[in-house]
Amino acid sequence: MVASGAFEGRGYEWADTTRPGLILRVGRQGGAWHLKTEARTVRLGDMSMSVTAAREAAKRAKADLKAGKNPSRDDLRVWEDATKSGVPVRTARAVAFPKTLHEPTQDERRRDGPWEWHDLVDVYLAKKLPTLKERWATQYERHLRRAVDDYLRRKLVKDVTQEDLLKLRARILNERSASAAADTVEAIKAAMDWAKAQEPILSGLDSAAYPWWREGVQVEYQSGTRDHTPTLDELARTIVVAEHYRALGGTAKETDDATLAALWAIVLTAQRLSALVGTRRTTTRDWDERPGWKVWTWTAVEMKGPGGAGKKKAKPKPHGLPIPPAALAALARFGVDRSSTYLFPGRDPRRAVTASAMTGLFDRLKGKAKGARKGGLTVRPEGDLMERYGIRHWTPHDVRRTLSSLLDMERLGGSGSAILAHSKARANGDQDAERELPASITLKHYIHSQRIELKALGMQVWTEAVLATYAREKAAFDARMPAAPVLPEPRAPRARARSRGRSADTNPLPPR
Incomplete structure (x- = not known):
């Protein structure tokens, strides 16, 4: 019919009774197999393709549509060419419609x-x-x-x-x-x-x-034991330098009051950094027996150290520390948000200053550059301020050794151990030796169970030493700083004498 041009109208369609949706559409120029669905019609190949091959192509195309995919024209073309060339059906199917494994999500x-x-x-x-x-x-x-x-x-x-x-x-x-x-x-x-x-x-x-x-898999590495003990002068001088250089690296950001207060607290208390910066106001209380004193407390969870693979640590316990009035006064100088839950609130008062923020402060004082956005680098043109002012690099944990050393010299080693929450030791001696022990007598209530009285002895001595050293270092630092230039006071203009021998403040003769 196609060859003789005997078609009348636009042409004819034959529907396959075996494969629903498969139709053979023939017009004046030729014919083709199609898959017709409610959503769309897909051309499967030339009408020279056998009925069996057309049915297989319709099956594959319908499966793709059901899966939400567009039937591949390339696959259908390969299938058409392979079946017309006499390739076995199994081979043609494997080439045109390869099996794909499901890729799990x-x-x-x-x-x-x-x-x-x-x-x-x-x-x-x-x-x-x-x-x-x-x-x-x-x-x-x-x-x-x-x-x-x-x-x-x-x-x-x-x-x-x-x-x-x-x-x-x-x-x-x-x-x-x-x-x-x-x-x-x-x-x-x-x-x-x-x-x-x-x-x-x-x-x-x-x-x-x-x-x-x-x-x-092993690594030939063993961390060394850090035994650096900064001097009290170095600790106090670090505070002085941090207070003076609040903006570093040419940025608009300055060290805020809460971070400086936390630095003071590190030196004044020698407590572990993560627990200290997270101190909540609700866990501090007045010490009624000693007016003006406070007792800061931490739960066992807050006292828990970082731990790590292969590290065995003592089971953490609650800890309390008496804070003398002089230490509280030093911290009160800073304008932190008093409405915050935390003693040392971050820039967001709902959160505390983080340990990483304190590490960042130390890095700035050491002159360490910091990565910035878009691959930039924030440099510290001031350089290593700690080295400039004769301060050996130290970490917050090092303060614990300084406190322990000073209190040992004051025959308050037991108080120092209690302040640092070291494990208890047993007394072998008279009662006068109890102050030298990491733990003395445990009584019934909290103050005595936490050895607050024992800790107060050491905290009083340590606080006085820190504040006295800070005052001396601050005075020395201020003396080294160049003084602002003093401008001369403005002088009143002097009237010119109108005749020889008369002073400027003598009334001149009236004009002739």
Whole structure:
């Protein structure tokens, strides 16, 4: 009919009774197979394609539409050409319509397994981080996420080998430091131990006969014991310098009052930084037996240290510390938000000054540059102020050794140990030796159970020493600073004498 041009009208359509929606549409110029649905019509191929081949093409196209995909024109063209060339149907089907495996979503993979390496890191951190204090949680996450590189990210956990982790260790050693590599390796071991014990099927580690990663990956690194003890002069001078240089690096931001107050509190109390900066107003109370004194308290949870893999620490206990009036007066000089829940509120009064903010203050005083937005760098043109003013670099934890050393010389070593919340020791001697012990007698109520009286002895001596040293360092610092130029006082103009021998203040003769 096509060849003879015997068509009348626009043409004809034949519907297949076996495959609903499959039609053969023939017009004056030729014909083609189509799949017709309620939503759209898809061309499957030329009418020279066999009925069997057209039905297969319609089946594939309909499945794609049902799945929300557009049928591939390339696949249909390959199918048409292959079937017309005499290629076996099975071969043509494999070439034109290759089977594709379902790619599980992230949620499906983490629910059903097997986990990829980044799945293990994400799932483990979700379990681990809530058990850590905020400051340590941030560091721990950074240590473990170093392990998610381009090579390991999509690798199945069960396929990770000793060679993979050794290459990762070598990369970190090359780019960072031995301590960074050690931290990352320890975090990896903890994550794999957890997966092996808690989720062996999902992680695929059920097939691991033994935890090879424990002994198979090591870092030759051992952190040294820090024994730096800053002098009292250095501590006080640091406060003086921080108060004077509040804006550093050419930025508009200045060290706020709450951060400076926290620096004072670090020196005045020698308490652990994370617990100290988070002190709440509701956990401080007046000491009725000593007017003007306060007692700051912390719960066992607040006293909990950062911990870490392989580290055993004593069980944390509640801690109380008496604060003398002179120390409270020194802190009261700063204009912090008194409506905040915290003694040292951050820029957002709903939050406390963070330990990282204090670390940032020390970095600024040391002249360390800081990364800025869009790859920029905030430099410190003032340089290392601590070195300039003869201060050896120190950390908040170092203050504890300074306090302990001073109180030891004052025969108040036991008071110092109590202030620092060290574990108790047993008394072997007379009652006069009790002040030298980390713990003395435990009585029934809170004041005595926390050895507040014992701590007060040391806090009084320590506070007086800090304030006296600060006054001396402040006076010396101010004396070194260039004084502002003194402008001469303006002089009143003098009238000119109108005749020789007469002074300027003598009335002149009247004009002639």
